[in-house]
Amino acid sequence: MVTQAPKIQVDNLTIRHGERVALRDVSLAIRPNEVFAIIGPANAGKSSFLKALNRMDLFTDKMEVAGRILFNGRDIRTLRNLYALRRRIGVVFPLPVGLPLTIYENVALGPKLAGVRERAELDAIVERCLRLAALWDEVKDRLNDYGSLLSGGQQQRLTIARALSQSPEVLILDEFSIAIDPITTMRIEDVLEQLRSELTIILASTSIQQARRLADRTAFFLDGRCIEIGDTEPLFEGGARDARTRRYLEGRFG
Amino acid sequence: MSDRTSPFARDTTLHGDCDRRDAAWYIDKGVEWLLFLGGISAILFIIGIFAFITHEGMGFITTRFDAGEFFTTQYWTPSDEYDPEYGILAMLAGTASVTGLAMLTAIPFSLGAAIYIGEFAGERAREALKILVELLAAIPSVVWGFIGLSVMNPLLIALFDIPVGLNIVNAGILLGLMATPIMTSIAEDALKAVPDRYREAAEAMGATRWQVIYKVVLPAARNGLLGAVLLGVGRAFGETMVVLMATGHAINIPDSPFDAVRALTATIAAELGETTAGSDHWGALFTIGILLFVITFLINLSADLIVRGIRGK
Numbered sequence: 001m002v003t004q005a006p007k008i009q010v011d012n013l014t015i016r017h018g019e020r021v022a023l024r025d026v027s028l029a030i031r032p033n034e035v036f037a038i039i040g041p042a043n044a045g046k047s048s049f050l051k052a053l054n055r056m057d058l059f060t061d062k063m064e065v066a067g068r069i070l071f072n073g074r075d076i077r078t079l080r081n082l083y084a085l086r087r088r089i090g091v092v093f094p095l096p097v098g099l100p101l102t103i104y105e106n107v108a109l110g111p112k113l114a115g116v117r118e119r120a121e122l123d124a125i126v127e128r129c130l131r132l133a134a135l136w137d138e139v140k141d142r143l144n145d146y147g148s149l150l151s152g153g154q155q156q157r158l159t160i161a162r163a164l165s166q167s168p169e170v171l172i173l174d175e176f177s178i179a180i181d182p183i184t185t186m187r188i189e190d191v192l193e194q195l196r197s198e199l200t201i202i203l204a205s206t207s208i209q210q211a212r213r214l215a216d217r218t219a220f221f222l223d224g225r226c227i228e229i230g231d232t233e234p235l236f237e238g239g240a241r242d243a244r245t246r247r248y249l250e251g252r253f254g
Numbered sequence: 255m256s257d258r259t260s261p262f263a264r265d266t267t268l269h270g271d272c273d274r275r276d277a278a279w280y281i282d283k284g285v286e287w288l289l290f291l292g293g294i295s296a297i298l299f300i301i302g303i304f305a306f307i308t309h310e311g312m313g314f315i316t317t318r319f320d321a322g323e324f325f326t327t328q329y330w331t332p333s334d335e336y337d338p339e340y341g342i343l344a345m346l347a348g349t350a351s352v353t354g355l356a357m358l359t360a361i362p363f364s365l366g367a368a369i370y371i372g373e374f375a376g377e378r379a380r381e382a383l384k385i386l387v388e389l390l391a392a393i394p395s396v397v398w399g400f401i402g403l404s405v406m407n408p409l410l411i412a413l414f415d416i417p418v419g420l421n422i423v424n425a426g427i428l429l430g431l432m433a434t435p436i437m438t439s440i441a442e443d444a445l446k447a448v449p450d451r452y453r454e455a456a457e458a459m460g461a462t463r464w465q466v467i468y469k470v471v472l473p474a475a476r477n478g479l480l481g482a483v484l485l486g487v488g489r490a491f492g493e494t495m496v497v498l499m500a501t502g503h504a505i506n507i508p509d510s511p512f513d514a515v516r517a518l519t520a521t522i523a524a525e526l527g528e529t530t531a532g533s534d535h536w537g538a539l540f541t542i543g544i545l546l547f548v549i550t551f552l553i554n555l556s557a558d559l560i561v562r563g564i565r566g567k
C-alpha cells in the first residue's frame with residue numbers, strides 16, 4: 001500500500017462541553033478518498049469529534065477543542081479564511097435540515113454564495129447533485145416546491161445533494177439514517193458507494209452493520225476515547241485487538 | 255486534486271483559498287461591526303437620555319427638593335410666585351388609578367383575544383384577527399384622545415348621569431384598549447410557545463378543549479402571560495396624550511371612578527413648554543421624568559426577565 005499524506009490528521013484531540021469531557025486525547029489520520037466510519041454507543045463523542053473537523057465548535061456554546069487538526073497538512077486553526085475550509089467539507093446532520101427554500105434553491109445556495117451566477121451553470125450543478133443524491137427522478141418536476149414539503153427520507157437526500165453542491169473534498173455524515181426509513185437508507189448507502197472513489201467520506205453511526213457495509217476503515221469510540229482503529233473487514237471478522245471492541249461488534253455490550 | 259469527470263465533476267473554483275480573505279470575508283466582518291454599532295447604540299441612547307434628564311433635574315433635586323413633600327403631599331402649585339409647592343401624590347394616584355382600570359379592561363380583552371387566536375380560531379380567522387390587532391396598535395394616541403373627548407365623554411354623561419365625562423373611567427378604558435394589541439400579541443406568542451405535544455397528550459386523555467387550555471396550556475404559558483400584562487402596564491403607564499385629553503387633567507386624589515384626575519406624564523406634557531429652563535418648576539418636571547423613566551425601566555425589565563424565564567425552561 002502506498003502511504004499517502006492524510007486528508008485529515010488529528011493529534012491529541014480533547015473536547016469539552018463546559019465541565020463534561022466529550023473526547024479524550026484522540027489521535028488518528030483519515031486517508032484521502034477512504035470511507036472512514038466511527039462507531040460507538042450514544043455519548044461516545046462521535047458527534048463532538050465530527051463537529052471539530054470544520055470548526056462547528058464555534059457555534060456551540062461552551063464547546064472547547066484542544067489539540068491539533070490538520071486538513072491537507074494545514075492546522076485548521078491557523079487558516080485565515082475559515083469559510084473556505086467549510087466549503088471544502090460537506091456535512092449531513094442526523095436530522096434532515098431542508099432549508100426554508102425551494103428544492104432548487106436548497107442545492108443552488110452554496111454555489112450562488114460562492115459566486116456562480118450563470119443560470120445554465122446553476123441548473124447543471126443542481127441536476128448533477130440531485131442525481132448524485134438519487135433524488136432527481138422524484139423531484140425533477142417540482143424543483144420550485146419547498147424543500148420542507150418533501151418526506152424525511154427525501155429531505156435527507158436533499159441535504160446530501162446540498163452538501164455535494166460545492167464539490168467538497170470531504171463529506172461528513174453524522175448518523176444520517178436515524179430519522180429515515182430503511183429503504184431510503186439503502187439508497188443513500190448506494191449513493192455513498194458511488195461517491196467513494198471521488199471524495200473522503202467520514203461517517204458516524206450507531207449501526208455497526210452500516211459501518212461494515214460502507215467503510216474501508218472503522219474506528220470504535222467509547223466514552224470519549226478512540227479504543228481501536230482498523231481495516232473494517234478484519235475488525236469485523238474477529239480481528240479486533242481490544243476486548244471491548246469485540247464485545248461491541250458482537251452486539252454484547254453494556 | 256482529482257478532476258476526473260464522472261460522476262463527480264469536482265469544481266474547485268467554488269472553494270476559494272483557505273488563506274485568502276475574499277470579499278465575502280471582509281463583508282462579513284464589516285457587517286458584524288455595523289450591527290455591533292447598531293446594538294450598542296440602543297444602550298448609548300438609553301444612557302444618554304437618562305444622563306440628560308438627570309442633569310436637568312439635578313439642580314432641583316439638590317436644592318429645593320424634599321422627598322417627603324414630593325411623594326406624600328398632593329399640592330402641586332409650581333407657578334405660585336410666593337409659595338410654590340411640589341407634591342405629586344395626587345398625580346401618582348391619578349396615574350395609578352387610570353393604569354389600574356386600564357389593566358382591568360385590557361386583561362380580559364387581550365387574554366381572550368390571544369386564547370381565541372391561538373387555540374380556537376381557524377387559519378383564516380387567525381390571520382385576519384392578527385392583522386386587525388396590529389392595525390389597532392397603529393392608531394395614533396391622539397386619535398384615542400379624540401375618541402375620549404367626543405365619544406366617551408357624552409356617552410359617560412348620558413349613561414351615568416354625571417356632569418362631565420372626562421375621568422378615570424374614560425381614560426382607563428381607552429388606555430386599556432390601547433394596551434390590548436401589544437398584550438394580545440405577546441400573550442399569543444406565549445401560547446404558541448407551548449408545544450403541541452402537550453395539547454395532544456392531554457386531548458388524547460379525553461380532556462375538552464377548555465380543560466386542555468385551563469389545565470395545561472395556561473399554566474405552561476404562565477410566565478409569558480404575566481410578561482404580557484407587565485408590558486401592558488408599562489404601555490399604559492407611559493402613555494401621555496390620552497390621559498392628557500380624557501382624564502379631566504385635574505389635580506385630585508380620586509374617591510370615585512368618575513372623578514377627574516391628572517397623570518404624571520400629562521403634567522410634564524402640559525407644563526414643560528411654559529416653564530423657564532433651569533427654574534425649580536423645570537427641575538421638578540424633570541424629576542417626575544426621572545421617576546417615570548425608572549419605573550418604566552423596572553416594569554419592562556421585570557417583564558423581560560419573566561418572559562425570558564419561559565424560554566430558559
Ligand SMILES: Nc1ncnc2c1ncn2[C@@H]1O[C@H](COP(=O)(O)OP(=O)(O)O)[C@@H](O)[C@H]1O
Nearest residue numbers: 017020022041042043044045046047048049060
Ligand atoms: N452541546 C453540548 N453540551 C453539553 N454536553 C454535550 C454537548 N454535546 C455533547 N455533549 C456531551 O458530550 C458527550 C459526547 O456527546 P456526543 O459527541 O454527542 O456523542 P455521540 O455523538 O457519540 O452520541 C456526551 O456525554 C454528551 O452528553
Ligand SMILES: [Mg+2]
Nearest residue numbers: 046047174175
Ligand atoms: Mg451523535
